[in-house]
């Protein structure tokens with residue numbers, strides 16, 4: 001793998017079965033992304049874009065092929081090790097809304113830093129063989145959503161999280177400053193103390209982007225990050241993603257938005273599972 005490569009997928013294939021017939025949602029995809037590159041994938045609905053992102057983030061297992069993420073063979077990591085990778089190396093802005101309802105916008109943004117004890121990715125990350133306590137934001141969100149009575153009490157991992165109210169800890173103070181700075185850059189810092197239900201779709205989306213950037217990921221994956229944003233908010237988000245790439249993070253975005261495409265270095269098209277440069 002070349003020295004500045006953050007992500008390399010080779011011959012990546014994922015088959016599903018529909019009405020008894022197998023088909024490849026992702027079909028022998030080869031793709032490389034280096035530090036600081038900003039790349040978009042476009043393609044009609046149902047052509048395999050989300051499946052590709054879920055494979056890269058280890059949320060889905062491939063049928064065949066390889067995925068190397070910052071020197072880690074994703075297909076060989078166990079679930080706990082993959083959680084560490086997801087938390088420290090990758091920031092993921094998902095298409096659907098995944099903010100935790102019981103945390104303020106600020107605490108949602110701080111959460112990834114709490115989950116990895118203030119360790120961030122812009123340095124070499126060692127993936128421990130036994131990461132028994134590891135949880136990624138995606139798993140925490142999924143744990144929280146499976147709680148029957150969300151309002152009665154938080155799941156342990158959230159309840160234990162030293163969120164923004166706890167002071168006098170330099171690591172937490174630093175996390176809080178960083179979270180506020182990200183919210184400011186996305187022009188939603190005045191909403192820091194609001195709960196997700198008090199935010200519009202576009203505001204929630206911007207808070208989610210701040211959360212994905214909290215740990216300074218080496219790879220930022222964004223699935224339709226401007227989906228519910230107006231032109232002005234789209235420009236704010238895209239300029240931020242451009243700056244993030246300029247600072248060295250590899251950015252991989254799936255989008256249908258022609259305005260968003262004007263900011264990227266390269267565009268790929270996904271057509272029936274096959275990826276090619278547009």
Ligand SMILES: Nc1ncnc2c1ncn2[C@@H]1O[C@H](COP(=O)(O)OP(=O)(O)OP(=O)(O)O)[C@@H](O)[C@H]1O
Nearest residue numbers: 016017018025043044045046047048049050051052
């Ligand atoms: N778990 C599954 N089982 C069977 N088929 C699936 C499964 N997940 C996705 N598919 C199919 O795989 C294909 C690719 O789906 P995918 O969600 O990756 O498309 P997409 O390009 O991201 O679409 P969109 O732009 O609408 O989000 C679709 O035909 C979809 O129906």
